[in-house]
Amino acid sequence: MHKTLLLLLLVCFNTHSFAGKVSGTVYDEKNLPLAFASILVKENGRGTTSNQEGHYSLDLAAGNYTLIVQYVGYAKQEKKITVETAGLKLDFTLLPQQLKLNEVVVKSGAEDPAYAIIRNAIKKREEYRTALDSFTCEAYIKTLLKTRSLPRKVLGQKIDSATWKQMGVDSNGRGMIFLSESITRIAFKKPDKVKLEVVSGRQSGTNGYGFNFPTFIDFYENNVVMMGGQVAPRGYVSPIAENALSFYRYHFVGSFFEDGKEINRIEVMPRRKYEPLFSGTIEITEGDWRIYSLDLLLTKESQLELLDTVKIKQIQYEVAPKIWRTKDQVMYFTFNQFGVNAVGNFLNVFNNYNVTPAFKKKYFNNIVVRFDTGVNKKPVTYWDSVRPVPLEPEEVVDYKVKDSMFRYQRDSAFTKNYRDSMRRMQGKISVTNVLWNGFTRSNYDPKRWHTLQWNGLLRQTQYNTAEGLVLNSSATFSRAYPGIKRELSFTPHVRYGFSNGHLNAWGTIRYNRRSFWWDTKNTADEDASFKLSNFSISGGKRVSQFNKDEPITPLFNSVTTLFFNRNYMKVYENYFGSFTYSGGTQSGLKYKFNLLYEDRLPLDNTTDFSIIKYSTQKFTPNYPFEKITGQFVRHQAAIAEASFEYQPGQKFAQFPDYRVPLGSKYPTFTLTYQKGISNILGSDVDFDKWNFTITDQMNLKLLGQLSYRFDVGGFLNDRRVFIQDYRHFNGNQIVLASQYLNSFQVAPYYANSTTASFYSTAHIEHHFNGLLTNKIPFFKRLNWNLVAGSNAFYVNNNNNYVEVFAGLENILKLFRVDVVGSYLNGNKGQVAVRVGLGGLLGGKIRFE
Incomplete structure (x- = not known):
């Protein structure tokens, strides 16, 4: 009953x-x-x-x-x-708004009425920006990306038919390639505490979480940031910023009345092209001077880089007496570069505002984004009941087709037919794959997943004066353990020098954490990512550079040796064994411990072959001749190292079974201690070395980005130190730039290496990101940006170095060219040009 x-x-x-x-x-x-x-x-x-x-x-x-x-x-x-x-x-x-132009007597040179309205809005800006001490709301976020055409190759990478089909595009390259929606609860408390709780998320054709971060665009801020600054790091000047009158011209279009309130529509126009400025219209209420709505546009002339246009529409509404917040916001964008023509939008619908929330104690912590354990497991009926924006017909089809394909792929992953089909799709292994492209082969068995990854032989071939022509081969064999989200891999290396006839072979075993696409289980343990640390074991006989940071790559050394008679890279052989253990804590502390044993053998030059001969240029010995007068003697070294890295204020996104760092406004601190242990396995070394590093990148918005790295360190004990264990300052003697913020672009490789009790280094560079160059007629169209800075180290009065540089980056979105001048021990050194990667795309490329 x-x-x-x-x-x-x-x-x-x-x-x-x-x-x-x-x-x-x-x-x-x-x-x-x-x-x-x-x-x-x-x-x-x-x-x-x-x-x-x-x-x-x-x-x-x-x-x-x-x-x-x-x-x-x-x-x-x-x-x-x-x-x-x-x-x-x-x-x-809806009918177009009928605007009323007030009767204004316009005299010659009289100011447009819009300026008085904007001045009043600027005065109220700070009040409205800080109107709420705290609030909560709910955001529905839908993200859509469609291609209008797609090439068969993008940046040299071929897109095969199978990939096109998986992406969901037709034979003409048209189709929806990304569709997601999510429900996210947002909490805010002054001055800058934010927490996002992702209740549900879905992404077409995957079991992913979709795009879950609201694109907060606050025009009450002086500097408007979109998508976390990824679209433009400098941000954009708000039309009602404190200094907006210096950047914009305004025109009063007219006014209208709604709910007894007069609304002024104002046209916004940049004073200069190629400045980070909007164009379009903004509507300001009469009397209280708040933003009512806006329709603003960014183009290439607004210093947009990756995107061609961005259009923002926003409507504000009253959520409580005299409290207004964003109701709807949509950001349209177009992209037409590298042969890819695409359009998309980010839609945010905000609901259920609470402007007087009561937060539990310690509600705001270092977890700023938390995903519900069932975030990606909601049924279609759930989405049909909570979605505030109806799906369009093509979106319905996209979900239906791609989700069906994903379920089939996941459910059939355990069947023999599916595994056989996926193996066949991998194709045959060709001579080109073996020699150049490399290949990957998997058995596609989720219960016993095995993978082989082969690296192309010719890509690893090199030349040096100690070994002559060097043939390298390496491959990685992996075994997955989805139940515990771990992967065991083994990477063997074989190296043969044709001139000295030496064969070297070594290998590495790694046991790491990873996720698997077919695994639908969640541990629901927010600390899982810290409880499972990684380790690796390596051993064998190998060839190493004296400076473990490898200041010159084998490829670049091969070129300078064969064509310029410059053998900059100095190497030695060693029998070795190494064990590394790494992990982290909930607070964001990362740690790594390493034990290394090396039996070090000298290598002398065995060939002087080069393609181009220079009578005045002879090859140098295969050891750091600038620092030691002769080849080192064979010795053994047992070294223990501990490294700790910490960034205060680190924020995290907590997924159901792992955690991802999101960064912090504070620098990163790293402390490393190295102990050379004597009389263990015949070890001849005896030293204690330490190093402390501070690094950071500071986004100064319109002023650009400042990056720096400062090091201090030294030897507490240098009773027995061999050249391999000196503190080396990463030099560079070739025209191609070495690693920025961790090297000295025109310094010698080993001349300044030291065992001093104290040293310090400094690297600082400022990326202007369009500041200054956007005033120059030619450069402002090219979007080439100025970069400048300095690198220096100091050991003592007889061992110090300073270099200053200035250059241009973002050349073809990839390259950076610097002019560098140096001073060694107080004396003027050389002036040189360095060419490297830098800019929108080049700055994201990393060489391992």
């Missing part, structure tokens, strides 16, 4: 709560659909947004309501409705 009564009450409650669906389409005056129009329920503040085709839907309990529909540039419309059990279809037709 009680169960029957309870069931009846539940049915009655559900019938009352979701009595009817209100749906329809929002049109303009030409009967064309209005995409992303805002629909708000006046009585409860709930709302939705129309989709690309103007369709909307709302689930409402039975009762009387007033629906308010808004669209930037159109007159707001209200309709009273009565919701019953049956669905209600209700369309809206």
